[in-house]
Amino acid sequence: MLDISTLLNAFPGYIAQGAIWGIMALGLYISYRLLEFSDLTVDGSFATGAAVTVMLIIMGWPAWAAMIVAVLAGMLAGLVTGLLHTALGIAPILAGILTQIALYSVNLHILGNKPNQAVSVDKYDLILSLRTVNEAIVIALIFAAALICAFYWFFGTEAGSAIRATGCNPAMAKAQGINIDFCKVFALAVSNGIVALSGGLLAQYQGFADVAIGRGAIVIGLASIIIGEVIAEALFSKHMSFWLCLSSAVIGGILYYIIMGVVLWLKLPTNDMKLFTAIIVAIFLAVPYLKKNFKTSFLRLKLAEKKKAKEAAKNA
Amino acid sequence: MLDIKGVFKTFNPGSITEKKALQGIDLHLEDGDFVTIIGGNGAGKSTMLNAIAGVWPVDEGSIFIDGKDVTAMPEHKRASLLGRVFQDPMTGTAANMQIEENLALAARRGKKRGLGWEVTKAEREKYHDMLVSLDLGLEDRLSAKVGLLSGGQRQALTLMMATMVKPKLLLLDEHTAALDPKTAAKVLEITDKAISENKLTALMVTHNMNDAIKHGNRLIMMNEGKIVYDVSGEEKKNLTVEDLMKKFSELGGHFSDRALLG
Ligand SMILES: Nc1ncnc2c1ncn2[C@@H]1O[C@H](COP(=O)(O)OP(=O)(O)O)[C@@H](O)[C@H]1O
Ligand SMILES: [Mg+2]
Numbered sequence: 001m002l003d004i005s006t007l008l009n010a011f012p013g014y015i016a017q018g019a020i021w022g023i024m025a026l027g028l029y030i031s032y033r034l035l036e037f038s039d040l041t042v043d044g045s046f047a048t049g050a051a052v053t054v055m056l057i058i059m060g061w062p063a064w065a066a067m068i069v070a071v072l073a074g075m076l077a078g079l080v081t082g083l084l085h086t087a088l089g090i091a092p093i094l095a096g097i098l099t100q101i102a103l104y105s106v107n108l109h110i111l112g113n114k115p116n117q118a119v120s121v122d123k124y125d126l127i128l129s130l131r132t133v134n135e136a137i138v139i140a141l142i143f144a145a146a147l148i149c150a151f152y153w154f155f156g157t158e159a160g161s162a163i164r165a166t167g168c169n170p171a172m173a174k175a176q177g178i179n180i181d182f183c184k185v186f187a188l189a190v191s192n193g194i195v196a197l198s199g200g201l202l203a204q205y206q207g208f209a210d211v212a213i214g215r216g217a218i219v220i221g222l223a224s225i226i227i228g229e230v231i232a233e234a235l236f237s238k239h240m241s242f243w244l245c246l247s248s249a250v251i252g253g254i255l256y257y258i259i260m261g262v263v264l265w266l267k268l269p270t271n272d273m274k275l276f277t278a279i280i281v282a283i284f285l286a287v288p289y290l291k292k293n294f295k296t297s298f299l300r301l302k303l304a305e306k307k308k309a310k311e312a313a314k315n316a
Numbered sequence: 317m318l319d320i321k322g323v324f325k326t327f328n329p330g331s332i333t334e335k336k337a338l339q340g341i342d343l344h345l346e347d348g349d350f351v352t353i354i355g356g357n358g359a360g361k362s363t364m365l366n367a368i369a370g371v372w373p374v375d376e377g378s379i380f381i382d383g384k385d386v387t388a389m390p391e392h393k394r395a396s397l398l399g400r401v402f403q404d405p406m407t408g409t410a411a412n413m414q415i416e417e418n419l420a421l422a423a424r425r426g427k428k429r430g431l432g433w434e435v436t437k438a439e440r441e442k443y444h445d446m447l448v449s450l451d452l453g454l455e456d457r458l459s460a461k462v463g464l465l466s467g468g469q470r471q472a473l474t475l476m477m478a479t480m481v482k483p484k485l486l487l488l489d490e491h492t493a494a495l496d497p498k499t500a501a502k503v504l505e506i507t508d509k510a511i512s513e514n515k516l517t518a519l520m521v522t523h524n525m526n527d528a529i530k531h532g533n534r535l536i537m538m539n540e541g542k543i544v545y546d547v548s549g550e551e552k553k554n555l556t557v558e559d560l561m562k563k564f565s566e567l568g569g570h571f572s573d574r575a576l577l578g
Contacts, residue, residue, distance in 0.1 A: 154431075158424060161413075161434035165421050168410040175369070175408070176477070177395035177425040 007265040012133045014257040018224075019140035020201045022253030024217060025224035026147050027194030029249050032225060034155070035167040035187050037085075040096030042195045042221060044103025045077040046214030049196025050203035051110040054119045057204075063127045067200045074196020075189040077103060082185030107211050116210040119203065126204040136205055141250075143201065147194065148246045155242065163187045195221075216274060219281050220256065226284040227259075228252025233288075256280075317517040318345040318485055323367055323377030325541075337363040339541035341377070345485070345519075350511055352528040353521045354560065355538035361521045362403075364538070365487045368519075370394040382484040396426025399478030399516075401471060401491040408474030411463030415454060415473065418462050419443050422477030450476060450506065468499035472506055479510045486511065486518040493523060504531070525557045539567050 024046060031039035049070040056066035077099055084095035111117050121129040128136040154160045165173040166183040173180050195217070203209040228248030232240060240248075263276050294300055325338040337360045345351060353361050367374050368381070370391040378387040381397045402408050409418050420435040420443075435443075440458060447455035452469050462470060471491055478486060488507065492500035508531060511518050522528050528535055534548035535555065544567050547555065 156434055157431045158420075158429035158434050159431060161417060161421060162429045164413060164417075165410045168412045169407070171402075171407050172410050173421075174391045175395055175398075175400045176421050177392050177427075178421075178429070179392045 002265065002267070007261065010261055010265070011258070012137060013130060014261040015254050016128075016130065016133050016136040016140055016205060017202070018254030018257030019137060019144060019250065020198055020205060020253075021220050021257065022224055022250030023140065023144050023147060023201065024195050024198035025221045025228075025249040025253050026144065026151065026246060027191045027198065028218070028221035029151075029225055029246065030187050030191035030194070032222065033167075033245070034164055035184060035191075037092045037167070037184065037188065038096070038218075039078075039081060039188060039191065040093060040218055041077055041081040041099045041103075041188070041192055042096075043214040043217045044100035044107065045074040045192040045195045046199035046202075046217040047107045047209070047211060048073050048077055048103055048110065048214075049199030050209035050213045051107045051117075051199075051211070052196070053200030054117050054203045054209035055110055055112070057119050057124050057126070058117065063125060063204065067127070067197060070196045070200040071193040074199070075193035077196070078189035078192030079185060081192070082188040086181035086184055104211065111209060111211060115212070116208050118208040120207055121204075128201065128205050129207065130205050140201060140205075143197070144250045148243070148250070151246055152242060216277065219277055220253075223256045223277065223281045223284065224253035225249045226252065226281065226288075227255050230284055230287055231255070317347045317349065317382055318343065318368070318519075319378075319380040320344075320364075320368070321378050321380075323364075323379065324375045325363060325367060325372075326375055329375075337541050338367060338374070341367075341541075341543060343536070343543060345517055348515055348517055349534055350516075350518045350532035351520070351534045351536060352532045353519060353536050353538060354523070354525060354528045356564075359538040360541040361538050362489050363541075365400075365489050365519060365521065368485070369398055369400060369487060396481075397484040399481075399483035399486045401474045401478050401486075401488050403490040403493050405467040405470040405474070405494055408477070409462045409470050412461060414459045415447075415462055415465075416440055416443055416458040418473065419446075419477060419480065422480055425481050446476065446480070466499075468495050468503055471495065471503050475503070475506060475510060479514055479516065482514055482516070484517065486516045488518065488520040490521050490523060492527075507531075525560050529555045529557070529560070537563065537567075539564075 024042070028039070028042055031037045052070040052073045053063070053066045056069055057063055081095045081099040084090045084098060085092055090098065108115070119126065121131050128139040130136060155164060162173065162178045163183045163186070165176065165178060166180045166187075170180050173183070199214060202213065228251050229240075229245070231252070232244055232248035236244060259280065260273070260277070263273070264270065268276065320341050320343040323338055323341040327333070327335040327337055341364055353364075355361050366372070368379060370386065370389060374387065378385060380386065381394070384397070386394050386397070400408070410421070413421075416435050416439070420439060423439065443458060444455050447458070450472055452472055454465070454469060454473070462473065465473065475491070491507075492503050495503060504527060507520070510516065518532070520532065529552070533552065534546070535552050536543050537545035537560070545563055
């Protein structure tokens with residue numbers, strides 16, 4: 001039996017988790033959208049953020065201080081990927097995968113060679129927890145809003161504009177005297193710092209860090225960005241301001257979790273969760289492409305031809 | 317202003333695709349020289365400009381700009397000395413960024429990029445006035461994405477970006493080749509104006525011999541990675557396309573058909 005009230009009861013939890021993943025999507029936005037660099041480091045740096053936060057809190061650090069260190073750890077991960085790419089000439093995707101794989105071991109070490117570590121809200125002062133889910137939603141959204149404001153400011157500065165130019169047209173950026181290698185490394189570091197922050201938030205929210213907490217983070221982050229974009233474009237036409245782009249990434253994260261919640265509620269097998277995620281992301285990635293290309297595709301001509309032939313047959 | 321001494325560049329050395337693109341280039345430019353460069357496809361014209369810009373290091377030889385040895389200087393550091401416009405209108409501007417953002421990026425060439433606003437209000441007004449004098453109807457579209465502009469508009473904008481911080485040397489690589497004849501003429505006119513008003517030193521590659529003769533005070537012809545002909549002053553002014561064709565066939569080269577057009 002499908003009972004709508006179970007879905008509704010779970011809703012706040014989905015919104016909270018979605019908002020936390022939305023923060024991750026903001027981090028990914030820097031690499032994926034502004035730098036046009038598909039950075040697979042994030043699966044690892046998300047878990048690094050979670051692991052560092054949880055271990056430091058267990059060691060008696062205040063949660064805020066633990067999260068600052070988590071951000072720095074994430075930035076270090078981004079720095080490594082950036083240097084693998086710029087200094088050693090490794091292709092973006094591979095550079096990210098290498099760091100991600102390396103981080104799996106690093107994260108196990110951080111977690112004291114255990115696959116997971118609990119951090120109970122009863123014992124420690126956490127910034128947010130699923131125990132107080134409404135409060136958790138507010139806190140996650142405050143983080144997201146603060147980051148959106150910071151992005152809006154920074155990417156409107158000379159330095160931020162240099163990073164955007166690097167992503168948009170590296171040849172032009174170099175001709176205008178921009179050190180694109182530095183821009184890439186810097187942006188990847190900041191991006192992964194934010195990803196680690198959201199990892200630290202999720203670990204506190206759920207009360208534990210798991211070495212696999214970041215598995216598939218890249219896909220969830222992409223899903224958030226793209227679902228947000230598709231919907232915002234549908235609502236606000238083509239002209240998207242930077243505010244709207246950023247906010248829609250966070251909203252996309254929330255929507256993604258709600259969609260997943262519905263999938264769970266429909267009692268679709270949870271083993272197939274990743275499959276559904278991949279299908280949903282593939283669909284949302286494909287929609288804008290197909291929409292754009294249909295007008296100029298051979299398929300359209302073929303369909304038109306068929307239609308004509310049918311009509312001719314009817315008239316005959 | 318520019319000194320190139322014994323520059324060699326070979327692409328993919330030792331492989332079957334090995335290409336000796338520059339084979340001993342020596343070139344000296346005086347302050348204010350406006351040199352046009354012609355030569356067949358693959359003669360090494362773009363490669364020479366890329367060597368000056370530092371797209372990659374040269375194999376041998378040295379390059380001085382304004383007395384400064386830039387041979388070991390990476391591309392983004394040399395950029396403060398150079399203005400560049402490329403053949404492909406897409407190359408010189410950032411399509412996803414606004415007109416004013418592109419201009420502001422160029423205004424900071426060679427300067428430190430900090431946490432100040434990328435475009436200030438005063439700049440916005442200045443850009444508006446500059447675009448008015450460009451007369452392409454761009455002055456009221458400062459916040460439009462450059463990707464929406466036509467090829468000619470983009471090249472004119474790139475030219476403005478290349479010259480707004482006065483470069484020691486302006487590098488133009490067939491920057492009108494991708495444009496229709498009318499637009500090409502207009503962009504060339506803007507080029508002439510920018511060079512003479514700012515008293516720039518410039519190298520302009522063109523495949524159009526008439527343009528090569530009409531513009532600038534000196535003309536060089538390249539073939540197989542070498543400078544094979546170099547004229548200036550009265551001699552250059554009196555050149556005809558036939559002279560150039562003859563000169564070229566004497567050297568055993570042949571121009572593609574498009575060089576004959578126009
Ligand atoms: N980056 C590169 N890698 C390999 N070969 C190159 C490269 N750039 C130019 N070449 C080759 O060097 C030769 C000279 O090219 P180029 O300078 O572009 O000629 P053009 O005089 O037509 O501008 C050509 O054979 C070209 O294929
Ligand atoms: Mg060329």
